[in-house]
Amino acid sequence: MTITRLISALALCLGATAGVAQASDTHVTCVQQQLARLGLDPGAADGVTRVQTRRAVAEFVQRLEGDAVHAVFDALPEFSERAAVGWCREIGSYAPQAAEVMPSAEPPLILTKDSISPEIRGYIERSYEEARQTFAQDFGIATASKPVLIVAFGRDDLEDLLRVSVPGIDDLSPAAAEETADDMCVGVERVMGSAYRNRIALCMPSGDLDRITSYEIWQGRYQYVMLHEYMHHVQREMSYDKVPDDGFGRRPMGPSWMVEGSAYLAQIKSREGPTREVSVPMLVSLRARDAEDPVRLDFIRKKQSVRSDAEYSASNLAVALLALRFGEDHMVAFWRATGEEDDWHAAFEAVYDMRLEDFEELFEDMRHDLTKLVKFARAEAPYGPDVLRVGSRGPNRLGHGARVRG
Structure with missing residues (x-):
């Protein structure tokens, strides 16, 4: 092809x-x-x-x-x-x-089928650039790396595009390309996204191709997915997961509920008005969704993946709760600290001033009671500033710059 x-x-x-x-x-x-x-x-x-x-x-x-x-x-x-x-x-x-x-600083490499019109390829580039600008304005993040963007309107097209060799990045195995194409495109009626170390892939329902007649339509239908996957791109960069495995085991970016919950905070930036910011009304909505089938955060962390709607609901509620109490800047600080510490347990403790496991347990106590969630978000008793405090501290490891200075 x-x-x-x-x-x-x-x-x-x-x-x-x-x-x-x-x-x-x-x-x-x-x-x-x-x-x-x-x-x-x-x-x-x-x-x-x-x-x-x-x-x-x-x-x-x-x-x-x-x-x-x-x-x-x-x-x-x-x-x-x-x-x-x-x-x-x-x-x-x-x-x-x-x-x-x-x-x-350079435009991205975009892989599509030859049949995709120049207009739609232009929408893809504009969508990516808009995501970059959103992250710079809302989160203060200007990335150094750039992903290869892969956009397909069908399962076979996605598999073929995932197999394309790109100089400078590792090829995906045929098995990984096949599995991803099946997961994202088979039996799915909406746009799906997936992020690898150096790739962002989107699979669109084939019928959507004829419906995309303007950037406004693209933006309304798909921008939230681009923002969601761009957050995964940022997470990989900040946790120094842009290179192949070092031979000592996979370096996870962080607890998987934090990975997906942070991506949710990014995707809501595609909305207009107050719903693009974390708020108590949003907490109410997320809590109602989570209450339908609650899944423990420590289960999600140990499972090391988020797949079901219930797991996404728990992840979104937990990270929104942290963002409402501490601010979105702490979420960004967590991903920075994850790379600096090379240990996301230590990073969570350094940024949120509590042990990761302690927050997970506290979340289980609060998630079934909206009043408790709101009190935690507002730092009200019994969840005041000293709740689960372990003592503020900076990164454990002495960075290169500090060593150079003595």
Whole structure:
């Protein structure tokens, strides 16, 4: 099958890493180019984490001024191929001229069937860009990486597109492509999305193709799915899960109820008016849905997946409750801390000032009583500021920047 590759800026981002299998090398190249723009000498921008690049990173950190700036870079993991995406993102946020060379600064690679019209491919690109802008405005997140976007209007098309080899990222196995196509497209009457380390895939009902005659129609029907999957893209970047497994087991992004609940907070940003923000009325609605078939959070965490409607309902309610009490900024801080700590139990404790397991137990006590949920959300007795407090603390691991400074 012939594949249309719309707006391929991939060569610009991967040209220096041709032949390298791991996508994170793109971000090593990014850091090398950024440091060169800032007057440092990291060596050739070839995606190799050599001694010269590490020295340039150390020199960059030593030149920084201000406690707030140092705090950002002190918390980053030691510069490496895996951690390079975080360094690329934060250096880009620090210096505008450095942001210009981030992979995310270029248009995405979009894979569709040749029969998809240029107008619809334009809607896909606009949808992705709108998601990026929403995350920047609502969550303060400007990503460094960019996913390959795959959009199909049928099961076989999706499987074929998932099997397309893209330079710089790992291929999906035929079995994984087949399984994903079955899960997302067979017997499903609405748009479905799935996010991999470096891919976002959408499967549309085949009948929808003729109905998409404007971006407004696309936006109304599908933007919430793009936002949901873009959050998974962000989670993978912030938890440094953009590279293949290191051989010591899968690095989960976080408890699965937190993964999906956070994606729910992202998807509601597609709405208009007050319903795009977490509120007590929203808590009431989510609690009613959860009450139909409550599933324990610790069961979802140990299962390491969210599949059923009941599991999604529990996840959405739990994360909305945390967001209403602590603010959405704490949700973003959790994903940052997950990468900095390399331990999402420690990250949860550091950000929310309570043990993950303790919150899960408390949630079981509250979920059946709306009054308790609202009191927790408002930090009212018996759920005041000291509830389950374990003592605030920063990241356990000393980041690269802090080590460089002594």
